[in-house]
């Protein structure tokens with residue numbers, strides 16, 4: 001009963017934080033962003049073209065929302081016409097330069113019919129089959145994965161690879177429910193993962209580094225134990241270290257000095273340990289949004305750039321030796337924090353004087 005009340009309060013709080021939010025006005029025929037980057041496909045480093053479409057927003061975020069997610073800040077919060085949505089994709093494709101991978105992000109779920117109408121999804125995939133792209137990558141919550149949905153995609157997309165990404169965040173149901181407010185269980189993920197694999201699609205699973213209410217050490221342990229639980233059902237594990245996004249529970253805590261984004265030391269530790277756990281054909285990667293900034297994963301400021309480039313290199317080449325040479329005085333501060341936090345009932349922030357103070361930017 002008490003847990004149920006907490007859940008309702010957390011959900012209501014996620015909703016309350018958006019109460020004054022006004023969606024940005026803008027041209028709904030243009031995508032939010034698109035760019036080219038490097039990625040890995042079947043033992044090759046290739047170019048990938050990334051498109052972020054503006055949609056009405058993630059259905060879960062419009063009703064509740066996850067404690068760390070501010071993607072809704074980019075959504076329109078109102079229905080878009082099918083023509084406008086497809087026009088966004090066409091506008092983005094004007095910059096497509098034959099990249100082997102196309103990633104389509106919607107700040108929600110590509111397979112959610114409320115967010116992307118089936119007719120638009122079909123037209124997007126049909127257009128991509130006529131290009132030289134080899135793999136298309138999309139994201140979705142597990143409840144939108146069904147045999148019918150996948151069968152429809154297969155009919156169009158027979159000659160290309162499709163990667164479906166699911167943000168599981170953690171394999172621990174308690175943490176996903178009470179710390180992230182994600183709204184689905186490990187079993188829901190496993191059922192969706194099974195359907196994806198049985199249909200010969202690729203599966204990428206996102207895990208979150210340092211959800212709110214966990215200490216740095218608990219978060220490291222949570223990431224490692226999550227990998228142990230899912231490494232046999234996914235092709236790629238992609239870590240997302242929390243960055244502090246606007247109008248979220250994480251931002252609320254951060255502004256009150258009750259949350260610190262993860263240390264880059266922790267990320268390096270997680271990647272090294274997890275790479276040793278998985279089979280050779282499972283890729284481990286990590287995109288550090290806002291890395292080196294106060295709102296993103298950071299160390300002391302002096303060594304952040306070296307860490308970020310080691311993490312980027314590891315994500316591409318899978319060689320954990322890149323972390324071996326990383327050294328900085330702030331390692332001791334990080335160690336201390338891992339120990340002290342167990343006594344402090346929560347995440348320590350940069351404002352708390354530590355035993356080996358480092359200069360802050």
Ligand code: SF4
Pocket residue numbers: 058059060061065066069070071107108109141167182
């Ligand atoms: S993390 Fe994903 S599921 Fe959660 S609110 Fe954001 S877009 Fe929706």
Ligand SMILES: [Zn+2]
Pocket residue numbers: 299300301302303304328329330331
């Ligand atoms: Zn440092």
